Structures are given as C-alpha cells and as structure tokens.
Amino acid sequence: MKSNTVGRRYMRKPIVAGNWKMNGSRSLVKEFSTLMDGVDSAAVEVIICPPACYLSEFAGADFALGGQTVSELDNGAHTGDISAQMLIEFGCKYVIVGHSERRDDHGETSKLVAEKALKAINSGLTPIICIGESLQTREVGELESFLAAQLDALTSLMSAEQLSKAVIAYEPIWAIGTGVTATPEQAQDVHAFIRGHLASFSEDLASGMQILYGGSVKASNAKELFAQPDIDGGLIGGASLKVEEFRQVCQAAG
Template sequence: MNGNRSLVTTFNDAFENNALVNVDVVICPPALYLSAFSTQAFALGGQDVSHLDNGAHTGDLSADMLSELGCTYAIVGHSERRDDHGESNSLVAKKAKKSIASGLTPIICVGESLDIRESGQVESFIGEQLDALVDGLTVEELSKSVLAYEPVWAIGTGKTASPEQAQDVHEFIRGYFAKVDAELAQGLRILYGGSVKADNAKTLFAQQDVDGGLIGGASLKTEDFISICQAAN
C-alpha cells in the first residue's frame, strides 16, 4: 500500500531509458495504478487476486479484471496477506489455481516467521505450505507458476537471510518438487524475497537455486530497483 501517480511516472520514465533484455521484470503496484503504466519494458501483476469468479464479492479483484487491465501475473499468498487477512494454505492454492485458469502466472509466496526459524521448523512449516499446492494443483499447473521464498523475519526489518540461508531453503523447495516431478523442479523459478537491495542482489542471485527476487521496499526507489534488475540481468 505504497506509491502514487508521481511514482508511476518516475517508473515509466526510468524504464524507458534503461533497457533490460535478458531479465524478466514484473511490477505489481496497487491495483488503482495498474492502468497508469505506459511502458512496455516490464510486465504487470496484481498484488492479490480472488479465488472467486466475478460477482457479489465487494472489495475483491477477479483474475479476469486483472487480465483486462493488462496483468499477466498475480502475487498470491504474500506473508502480509496471510497475516493481515488470515489467508490459509488451501486458500492460497485456490487463488493460484484460479490465476492459472484465467491465464495469469501466479507468484506463490511461502516463508517462515522468526519463531519458526529459531525453533528449527523451517522445512516442516514450508513443507505444509507446499503440500497445499501439490494437493490443489496439477503438475501442469505448478509448471505455470512461480514460487517466491520470503523469510518473514527479513521483510522490512533490514535483516536479510545470508546467501547460504537463502540457498538452503531454495534447495529444499526445489528438492520438494523434485519428488513430485523432476522436470517440474528443474524448470521451476524460485525467487527470493527478503530485504533484497542493490548491494546484495548480485550475491543472492548468484546462488544456484535462486532464480530472481521478489522486491519490496527497494522497489520504491527506481534507481535501486533498476540496479537490482541489472544484477539479475
């Protein structure tokens, strides 16, 4: 819940002058500003999407509505949605399924709190989040998804998982899906989202199983965000 029309204009201008040819960039602004982006330099996505069809669901946004506004992606299950709105693992899976059925690529977020990490339950906790996806989606549907690992304790706190910590969890996630389908696991994009900044992006992205970033606060500063994109580039 950040940004305004001035920031949209800044992004449009900045990306017009910074071509990125070897990296996929997706901007997920508040839905009010989706139609204000004019540049073709990046794709657009929703910060959330309903698992329901159009109808009497006040305040929700359907996958069809997002598609009509030019979105090709939708974030589902972000930790703030899980915490602020009580979204369950099964609901996240339903949102991902609805996104795929409507032609959107879901960016499915998983991750743990500091309490879970300190108690040594990271893999079991994330495993439950992944179980719901495997229960609700086919292998074909999962292959049309993007995963994002976001350690909740490293979001907006200034703390960042070390490259080794990030790699460990990414490796676990890929290994989990390898048990489901080897080809799926090999092709799955797994992003890291936890205080990624211009000065640590290159090291994080260099990890074997880290395929990119889900950028939060640093995405509000165009120079920093473009530097992160260039690190991926």
C-alpha cells in the first residue's frame, strides 16, 4: 500500500542518526568535533548515538545526542540498565529503541519495545523505533505482515499523538552490516507500506512521521536513497564511525 505523501515531504525534516553500537574511543570522539563543517543543520537533524560511557565526552557538541537503548522502568535494582532520565541528564534528545540486535541479542519483544518507546516519549526523549525483517521472512512473502505486527504493537499501546513524537527506522536485517543494501526502489516500496499502514491508524500521523532507512547506507548510495519520497533520512551503522564518510551522508540528506 502506497501513501499519497510526496507533496507533503517538505513538512518532514530529514534525520541522519549514527549508531556507533559497541564501538568508539575518546580519540574517535575528538575526531567528530568537526563533523558539522559543511553540513546545514537547518536542513538536516544530525544525531550521534555512542556507547553510554562516551556521552559526556560529547558535551557542547553542535549535533544532537542519542542513547542506544533505554529501560522501560524509571529506576531500581536493574543492573546494567539505563533510564530515560539518565540519558536526558547527559544531554540526549533521542534514543534508539528496538534495534534488531537488541531484539535478537537480548530477547526484546515488540511489546517491550513499545513499552520502552512510550517511556522515552513520556520522559521527553524522541525514540527512534527500529523495525525490520529477516531475509527468510522477505523470501517467504511475509514482509508486510511481519512489519505490520511490529507497528501494531506500537499503535496498540500509544495514541496517535504519543506516537507522533517518535521516529520510525526501517532496517532490513539482511542489510545490516552486510554490505548489501536494498535498492532505492525496494526501500521506497517498504517505506510507503509503513506509511500506508500508519495511515490506517491516523492519516495525520502517517503524513508527518519521519521514517528512516538503515542497512549499509554509505556516502556512495545515500543521496539516491534519501531522494525517495517516503525516506526521510537514515540510521547509519558502520559509516557513522568515519567522520568524513558520515559527513557526506549527512550532506546527502540536507
């Protein structure tokens, strides 16, 4: 299902978010002090999501910060977890929720992902909610039903007004860190489906929702991907660890 949102694209500011995953160092943080040179911050929202231990190293940065995960709880005896208020205290505006690596490595269900996203929203953070299918799911023709179930977990817990304070990131699992990228046409088709499915919940939510693409995005393919009418930027993995490469990706979105 494709949505009629092309004419309203101007309402959705592109976002490029770098997910460092379990990578980084103090020296790499210093390299990123020049990231915004030549990037128009009025045209694109740039975010870095480093490991939590490096958040304080980015104090005073001229781009936004995000966490890589957040607890659905406020505090307590939960070793290793990070609360929304902790992320906010260290300058975060965003947090990644439900990345496929969290779903697979830590058993995060779509219900838990929705609970974490709602906690982030209620605390004043913008969750970047990840959804995406495996290659097997795509090959057996269950892509749309799989993504619909992930989206329905969100709409069953949140109102359209609450969900409008989130960002969706479509990341086909088969393209994460593999060097394989969905073609711009493949990515656009899925983004249009996501927007169309959200429209069945709320037309206003669908037209305003920023939907990012993630999956081996790099400087060489970013411009063509970001030119698609329903793709509003990217959630970037490996390329976000190289300051010049990531700068070019940000420029492609703006």
